[in-house]
Amino acid sequence: MKNMVKKIAIYSMIGVMQIGFSASVIEASPLHNGQGFVQLNGRDHNNDEKQREHDRREREENERHNREMQRRDHESERDWHERQEREKKRHNNALREIAALLIGIAIGSSNN
Numbered sequence: 001m002k003n004m005v006k007k008i009a010i011y012s013m014i015g016v017m018q019i020g021f022s023a024s025v026i027e028a029s030p031l032h033n034g035q036g037f038v039q040l041n042g043r044d045h046n047n048d049e050k051q052r053e054h055d056r057r058e059r060e061e062n063e064r065h066n067r068e069m070q071r072r073d074h075e076s077e078r079d080w081h082e083r084q085e086r087e088k089k090r091h092n093n094a095l096r097e098i099a100a101l102l103i104g105i106a107i108g109s110s111n112n
Contacts (some may be wrong), residue, residue: 047105047108050101050105051102051105053101054098054101054102054105057098057101058095058098061091061094061095061098065087065091068083068087068091069084069087
């Protein structure tokens with residue numbers, strides 16, 4: 001009798017979990033809420049312009065970063081490594097800001 005109760009409890013829990021998973025999938029479905037699919041890479045002229053601006057800024061930042069990472073003639077080894085650490089932090093922050101522009105483009109195109 002104990003085994004039968006355990007099996008019923010386990011199978012009941014499995015059934016409840018399946019119902020929960022399917023309910024969350026149905027709620028997340030774009031067909032369920034009637035909004036349809038969102039196309040993030042649409043061919044909007046404004047988005048293309050913003051994408052080119054993003055690419056240009058990223059390329060310029062990478063070129064500047066490469067120049068700054070090189071050792072200068074008057075620098076000691078220690079000064080150079082300290083400057084490299086500062087530059088790495090500054091570069092990562094700049095890339096995050098540039099990436100935020102791209103995220104803004106994606107959010108803006110999904111609102112159309």
